[in-house]
Structure formats: C-alpha cells, structure tokens
Amino acid sequence: MGYKSIVLNLDIDGMVAPVIKFGVDLAQRFDARLIGLSAADVSPPVVMEGGVAFEGESMMRQRKNIERRIEDLRCEFEGLAGATVDTEWRGAVGNPTRLRIDTARVADLIVTASPEGASSGNVHRSTDIGNLILQAGRPVLVTSTNQEHFVANKALVAWKSTREARRAVFDAMPFLQMAREVRVITIDDDATDETWNSLTAVVAYLSFHGVKAKAEVFPEKSDGQVIADVADAMHADLVVSGAYGHSRFREWIFGGATRSLLENDGLNRFLSN
Structure with missing residues (x-):
C-alpha cells in the first residue's frame, strides 16, 4: 500500500520551495507521480458608492499578473522536481479551492502548506484548507512551516470511534508503517470500558498491518488544544486525525480539535473526512 499519485498544492503567494522539496521527498519515497497545482482567480468588480472600483482593464491586469506568477511557479516546480521524480504541472486562472477539489480525483494524497502572508484567507488567491479536506474525498497532509x-x-493518532477517524487511520497507513513509534490517544474525562475497547481494537487493527502502537486515554476535557499539546510533548512528526465539520450557508465550521490542529503550523497534520 502506498501513494502513487500526489497532488502538491502551491498557493500563488508566499515561498513555495520548501513544500516543493517536501513533495519531492514524498514522491521519491513512494515512487509516486508528483502533480504540481497552482491556481488563483481575478477579484470580481466591487460596486461602491462612486461606481465600480475595478473596471475591465484592471481585471485584465490582474489576470495577466496571475498567469505570469503561475508560469513562474511552473518553472520553480519543474526546476526543483523535474529531474528527480515523475511530474505533471497544472495551473489555471479560477477559484483555487474549487480547482483543487476537482483535481483530487487524480490523487491518492493531497499535500499543502498553510496559506501565508497576504494570501491567507483570500478566497481568490489561497486554498480554503477546511473546504478542501471536507470536499476533496482524499486525505490531506498539511505540512509544518518551511519543512523540506x-x-x-x-x-x-487522535482517535475517536467515528467514521472520520477510521478513514484517517486507513488513509495514513503508509506513514504509520514508516513510524518507529505510534501512539493512539483518546481525550476523554469520562472514559468507559467501551472507550478502552475501541482503542484496543484500533491497536489490534494496526498490528495486522505491521504497526506497533500504544493506546492511551488522557482524562481531560477536549478543548481542542490537548491533541496539539500531547503531540508537542512527544515530539511527534505527524498527527493523524479525522476532520470533523459541517456546512452552514457555504461556510465550513470545524470542531475545536480539528480547528486547533489546522492552526498549529508547527506540526505535520494528516486529516481525512
């Protein structure tokens, strides 16, 4: 079991060299095809009291600037990756999150860095990672800052006996099989026999795949930060978790634990839904 097609998300702003090198490293380990992807959209006209703020000429300049930047990213991607792994490039002007979700159909795994700088939170220039995780139908690995x-x-492994957590464990198996130490934890201040039975079952399942894991319960309220704190304490290289959220008027609302993980740029976070 492994990842044979990895989509590497490159936001149009910010430094991309670290995440490209990270993607190359993964592609080499799994003998995978690495698909570089970058997209951004032209900001729509904004109607203000004095009239339209962005007219057609301004929008054309935006489009040309995006096209030039995407070409620069293609050159950087091919320069860093082309000689070492099998690659493909996809760049487009359009909604970045939607295009990345569409491209997920050719991926076993999506790799992305957290948006940074001016692009962060800009729906026209950066990926809505929450939306990507919940709609792509593929696991998403969000890299720690500047890791190459x-x-x-x-x-x-942040474990709950849910569909999302089961999916995450299965999807992350190639990484778990690489690890020398795997801890499966549940945050529960009122753990029952059923809690421990669930942990024992997932540890047994992992052992079937050659993964030796230890199970632990942390008797605390799950305030969203505990998982990140445990990961920091054990110096974890990777946190595997189900992604929990729901849609509401086209906004993606995450639970506390998922939101805290996404906000922790010091961790490699593997999330499935």
Whole structure:
C-alpha cells in the first residue's frame, strides 16, 4: 500500500520551495507521480458608492499578473522536481479551492502548506484548507512551516470511534508503517470500558498491518488544544486525525480539535473526512 499519485498544492503567494522539496521527498519515497497545482482567480468588480472600483482593464491586469506568477511557479516546480521524480504541472486562472477539489480525483494524497502572508484567507488567491479536506474525498497532509523533508519517526493518532477517524487511520497507513513509534490517544474525562475497547481494537487493527502502537486515554476535557499539546510533548512528526465539520450557508465550521490542529503550523497534520 502506498501513494502513487500526489497532488502538491502551491498557493500563488508566499515561498513555495520548501513544500516543493517536501513533495519531492514524498514522491521519491513512494515512487509516486508528483502533480504540481497552482491556481488563483481575478477579484470580481466591487460596486461602491462612486461606481465600480475595478473596471475591465484592471481585471485584465490582474489576470495577466496571475498567469505570469503561475508560469513562474511552473518553472520553480519543474526546476526543483523535474529531474528527480515523475511530474505533471497544472495551473489555471479560477477559484483555487474549487480547482483543487476537482483535481483530487487524480490523487491518492493531497499535500499543502498553510496559506501565508497576504494570501491567507483570500478566497481568490489561497486554498480554503477546511473546504478542501471536507470536499476533496482524499486525505490531506498539511505540512509544518518551511519543512523540506518528511519525517515520520513518531506518529500520534487522535482517535475517536467515528467514521472520520477510521478513514484517517486507513488513509495514513503508509506513514504509520514508516513510524518507529505510534501512539493512539483518546481525550476523554469520562472514559468507559467501551472507550478502552475501541482503542484496543484500533491497536489490534494496526498490528495486522505491521504497526506497533500504544493506546492511551488522557482524562481531560477536549478543548481542542490537548491533541496539539500531547503531540508537542512527544515530539511527534505527524498527527493523524479525522476532520470533523459541517456546512452552514457555504461556510465550513470545524470542531475545536480539528480547528486547533489546522492552526498549529508547527506540526505535520494528516486529516481525512
């Protein structure tokens, strides 16, 4: 089991060299095809009291600037990756999140860095990672800041007996099989026999796949930060978790634990839905 097609998300703004090198490292490990993808959209006209703020000429300039930037990213991607792994490039002017979700159909795994700088939170220039995770139908690995090589010596599995957590464990199996230490934890201040039975079952399932894991319950309220704190304490290289959220008027609302993980740029976060 492995990842044979990895889509590497490159936001149009910010420094992309670290995540390209990270993607190359993964592609080499799994003998995978690495698909570089970048997209951004022209900001729509804004009607203000004095009239339209962005007219057609301004929008054309935006489009040309986006096209030039995407070409620069293609050159950087091919320069860093083309000589070492099998690659493909996809760049387009359009809604970045929607295009990335559409491209997920050719992926076993999506790799992305957190949006940074001016693009962060700009729906026209950066990926809505929450939306991507919940709609792509593929696992998403969100890299830690500026990490160039993938390390998975220590992996932490945030476990709940849910469809999302089961999916995440299955999807992350190639990484878990690489790890020397795997801890499966549940945050529960009122753990029952059923809680421990669930943990025992997932540890047994992992052992069927050659993964030695230890189970632990942390008797605390799940305030969203505990998982990240445990990961920091064990110096985890990777956190595996189900992604929990729901749609409401086209906004994606995450639970506390998922939101905290997405906001922790010091961790490699593997999320499935």
